[in-house]
Amino acid sequence: MSQIGSFALLLALVLSAYSFLAGLVALTRKGAGAERLGETARRAGIATFAMVFLAALVLVIAAFQDDFSIAYIFHHSNRDLPGAYKFATLWSGQEGSLLFWSLLLATYGLVLRLRYKTDSRLFAHASVIIAAVQVFFLLLLNFAAHPFAVMQGTLPQDGNGLNPLLQYPEMVIHPPMLYLGYVGFTVPFAFALAALIMRYPGEKWIQITRRWSMVTWGFLTCGVFLGAHWAYSVLGWGGYWGWDPVENASLMPWLTGTAFLHSVMMQEKRGMLKTWNMWLIFATFLLSIFGTFLTRSGVVSSVHAFAQSSIGDWFVGFLAVTFAVCLFFYVKNRSHLRSEHKLESLISRESSFLFNNLLLLVACFTVLWGTLFPVLSEWVQGNKVTVGPPFFNRVNVPVALLLLLLTAVGPLLAWRKTSIESLRRNFLWPALGAIAVGAVLIVVGIRPWKDITYLYSLMTIMLSALVGFTVISEFVRGGRVIKGHTGQSLFASMVQLAHRNTRRYGGYIVHFGVIVIMIGFAGAAFNQDKEQEMGYGDKMSLGAYTLVCRSYTQEDKPNYSSEWAIIDVFKGGKQIETLYPERRFYKASQQMATMVANRSTFKEDLYLVYEGLNQDTGRPILKVHLNPLVMWIWVGVWIMIAGTVVALIPNAVAVRVTAPARIQAAPVGAGD
């Protein structure tokens, strides 16, 4: 089995190297011979997919067959592991996840190469760039992190098993989503670099990659929040985001990718920010690779990083070469990236995009800075320092609040120039609504003057309300116009409105999802928790809830043994639910893991962790968290996904866009 996998990987490397080199040669020559060579390169790229797919399939089959002669299967699986987790073995370790990365890249490459007729020359360039990235990952798989390395000596009877923290349903979908996002940004990156190399005229490359970028961003969004949900449900510390380096690694490309999705509109509509957009997508791709480097190099400590290994050097080399190539072609062809329009007013959609991009990049820089500061500190001072949640929260919350404000104001601004009168007219009612929300919150008991976190929380909810009201007013205003013309209901009119310009209104729905998430985050200021020994019949009160310990019980399963508490939950003297917080002991890995019991409502989560027995008293300990508004976060994510899907639907009626006036000769220094 391992020989088939190894051979497939080696053949994939040869094919991708051919696809890269032959494609490169074909692009530098002209004539029928070059075309034929280019076609062979394209087909080699397609065949690369077949070989990588075969290698991944072999690894999965080996996991299901408990083939412990393969070291990777021995280290990440065991006989009694449930089937879904055996499948997840593919991305549970260093080597397998790199193979999975390579498989996704090959799949994206396959789709791109099959659609080459859209613009054969541009696609040929992009195909060569993707082949180069593929060569890097296949080199890693063949020579540095081989997933089919065989066990030496006597074959073990059983494997070490999967890390208990990873034995959770979301682990079957979280990494694929995240990787689809990470890897997916290779495609817009490849098109951007191809367009720069070719001095490709116009904004067609952006139109071609628009769907790629949005789908990729959607996957990354799902991946990031699935990770947060996994942390909340499995780690048992009551939170969903700990600013761990690996979490940060996923957030950074998301932030630059979000900035790109916004600023790219300026290039499409106004022919501006060409250089900026080019570098944004370069940065997003580089940050995706950098995140992978952080996770695998051991340069920063993390609870869920892969084992430390030497492959970090490979990533540093790849990052350096990629950056050098981007810089070279930028310097060579930068004259091609001049803006076609000037900015007419500070109060305009264009400048709101500029500020939006600035804030997203400052947030990205802050995350990067905080993640790497321990390394910098060790280098400068000789000792590491910890940069934990208080740092990230303190510096990022003000930036997030400013971003929320821009999210509210930006859509109300017209392209080119907005009059103060127009802004006042559109902004007055949403602003009054937001102030009313703030007043209500103060009346019901939020005291922003008592603690900075309460102030931030109040401001977050008020600004979220502001965004919500502006989004609703945009829908209602447009819907009324259509209603006036067609006579149909307001709701039907708003649906038609969204269908006419899916990108714009899908974007608004995404914004709405963002504010729902932000409201969920704001709830964290009011978290409560309590820890107590709970014997039979013991009671504990937290908030409006009273918990009564009914019993404890145990169970033995093939993969793990578990013990759990049976806790009756009372509210207002009435039993409302029974919860079962659990602790598991995984036999193969000899490790413990918690399974949180959570009663989630829109108002709050009652989150129970059974922490085991007190070693001194022998009595069980229960930790209870009361986390307000957490469900809003997960609902917000669904709304964001729905908005992304709406934005991907083609418009019902083509939206007419006037062609931007062309500049004959831009003056010196007229770049973005």
Place this chain on the structure above:
Amino acid sequence: MRNFVQKTAKLTFLIAALFAFVASDQDARFQTLGHKVMCICGCNQVLLECNHVGCTYSDRMRGELASYVDRGDSDDLTLQAFVQKYGPTVLIAPTTTGFNRVAWVMPYLVLVLGLTTVVLIVRTWRTRPQVIAAGGGGRAGDAELEHYREQARKDTEV
């Protein structure tokens, strides 16, 4: 006699209130300081959020924190004692002294520099000259340009 009872009752109440205040203050300090220190068992969690039952580090560290707070040590002294014993990585965030100050200053500096740059860019763009190519290349007149602007405004409104 009645006066004495009243005074005794008031005094008892005051003492009880004082004890309650001191106890709640100590509890609050324990909570605050416990969220400024990491558990060093490798879990990368805040000391009071480390949920590993039987974690020898967090239990011991919580005990030490409680004793510092009971003894009435100041916040600085308590944190310094942890740094002395476990090294600087025990603090959850960089201090605001020496090189560590850079960690805090840099994000705000970048934000301010970025804002300044964007404002300057916008101002430069607003004032820079531009040549518009209309069809074959003639310069568009003001009226024509205004017409295009108006058209674009209409097109971008739904």
